[in-house]
Amino acid sequence: MKLVIVNGSPRGRKSNSxxxxxxxxxxxxxxxxxxxxxxxxxxxxxxxxxxxxxxTADYILxxxxxxxxxMPGITKEFxxxxxxxxxxxxxxxxxxxxxxxxxxxxxxRNALKYTEYFSKxxxxxxxxxxIMGGSEALSAAPQSIYRKKxxxxxxxxxxxxxxxxxxxADKIIISKPEAxxxxxxxxxxxxxxxxxxxxxxxxxxxxxxxxxxxxxx
Amino acid sequence: xxxxxxxGIPNDELKKHEIALEKIKxxxxxxxxxxxxxVRNMNISYCCGCLSCWTKTPGLCIFNDDMSLILKSxxxxxxxxxxxxxSAGFVTSDTKKVMDRFIPNALPYIKxxxxxxxxxxxxxxxxxxxxxxxxxxxLESEAVELITKTFERFSKNMHATKFFKAVVKADEMEVLxxxxxxx
Numbered sequence: 203m204k205l206v207i208v209n210g211s212p213r214g215r216k217s218n219s220x221x222x223x224x225x226x227x228x229x230x231x232x233x234x235x236x237x238x239x240x241x242x243x244x245x246x247x248x249x250x251x252x253x254x255x256x257x258t259a260d261y262i263l264x265x266x267x268x269x270x271x272x273m274p275g276i277t278k279e280f281x282x283x284x285x286x287x288x289x290x291x292x293x294x295x296x297x298x299x300x301x302x303x304x305x306x307x308x309x310x311r312n313a314l315k316y317t318e319y320f321s322k323x324x325x326x327x328x329x330x331x332x333i334m335g336g337s338e339a340l341s342a343a344p345q346s347i348y349r350k351k352x353x354x355x356x357x358x359x360x361x362x363x364x365x366x367x368x369x370x371a372d373k374i375i376i377s378k379p380e381a382x383x384x385x386x387x388x389x390x391x392x393x394x395x396x397x398x399x400x401x402x403x404x405x406x407x408x409x410x411x412x413x414x415x416x417x418x419x
Numbered sequence: 420x421x422x423x424x425x426x427g428i429p430n431d432e433l434k435k436h437e438i439a440l441e442k443i444k445x446x447x448x449x450x451x452x453x454x455x456x457x458v459r460n461m462n463i464s465y466c467c468g469c470l471s472c473w474t475k476t477p478g479l480c481i482f483n484d485d486m487s488l489i490l491k492s493x494x495x496x497x498x499x500x501x502x503x504x505x506s507a508g509f510v511t512s513d514t515k516k517v518m519d520r521f522i523p524n525a526l527p528y529i530k531x532x533x534x535x536x537x538x539x540x541x542x543x544x545x546x547x548x549x550x551x552x553x554x555x556x557x558l559e560s561e562a563v564e565l566i567t568k569t570f571e572r573f574s575k576n577m578h579a580t581k582f583f584k585a586v587v588k589a590d591e592m593e594v595l596x597x598x599x600x601x602x
Binding site: 211212213217244267269270271272273274275276278279281282284285304305306308309312313315316319320323324381382387390391394396397400403404406407409412413414415416417418419 | 465466467468469473474475476477478479487490491493494495506507508509510511512513515516517518519520521522524526527528529530531534535536541542559561562565568569572573576
């Protein structure tokens with residue numbers, strides 16, 4: 203089985219998408235009949251080659267971060283190329299992983315609906331979609347807090363390898379929380395935890411004093 | 420009013436729509452300050468996700484390209500209107516790239532608005548947000564619905580005071596005039 207992974211992150215090879223994709227991949231890499239290839243949407247000049255790679259796939263897995271409520275512009279541009287070549291991609295199984303910096307899955311629901319619609323629009327076989335929030339913290343947070351999600355991602359990997367639809371239970375574990383619980387909303391309202399994260403980055407870059415700058419006024 | 424239009428038509432194939440838009444623009448210019456940006460004629464890179472605009476040079480993108488003209492307009496506009504045909508079931512990548520590149524005008528912090536996480540705005544102007552979906556006669560209702568929901572969410576992220584949507588054929592562009600004159 204050949205899996206082609208479309209990395210839909212504008213950060214390319216340094217993306218959280220590339221880290222997350224290792225979780226399902228690690229579970230199935232060892233299978234002797236399994237091969238995979240990655241294409242990066244950031245490589246804009248490679249579209250012709252990349253479509254040729256997609257044509258060789260038995261299964262296509264697309265992963266992207268949520269940018270202003272949908273796929274990033276550069277990823278949308280890639281989708282336009284897929285649409286132009288839909289005849290040669292018809293009936294291939296495809297699935298999607300959407301991750302976002304915001305913690306709640308509800309932010310990505312509409313984008314996920316779009317991926318299902320897009321798959322049908324270009325005649326591909328939609329196998330499911332996953333949402334994961336809080337991905338901007340991925341490099342800063344210890345892997346241990348993702349233990350349950352990694353386990354579910356491994357199960358997703360097996361579903362991909364067997365070309366089965368995603369298990370509902372895995373999707374739920376990975377997407378939690380759908381919305382922020384009231385307690386957390388209350389805490390976030392009065393104790394701005396995220397401020398600490400951003401302020402420490404701003405201070406590191408000697409830009410803290412300029413954080414509220416309005417350069418266009 | 421200060422009006423900002425983002426025209427995401429990707430090529431020269433929608434002549435009728437574009438001629439109609441040009442007429443509307445001329446009409447509006449009589450009474451309003453109009454910034455009309457045609458993305459395909461501008462040099463604008465895709466957002467690369469570096470977050471420099473939040474953590475290194477607050478409010479300024481790492482790319483010094485034509486997007487700065489749009490960001491400047493957005494920082495003081497009263498009404499921001501995206502115009503796009505449908506491609507691959509969504510707004511065009513030209514439209515989407517301008518949506519992505521908006522983030523220098525937001526702050527990095529996450530605050531709670533209506534029970535959801537969103538970023539506060541960097542500038543104080545109250546913005547109305549509109550999306551005009553161009554109908555070439557082959558629109559699928561599912562695409563319209565998905566685009567509308569996306570822009571509804573986008574308007575929350577922009578703290579827009581109003582959200583407006585229209586699906587228009589080339590000869591229906593006057594709805595834009597009506598909308599602006601009702602504000």
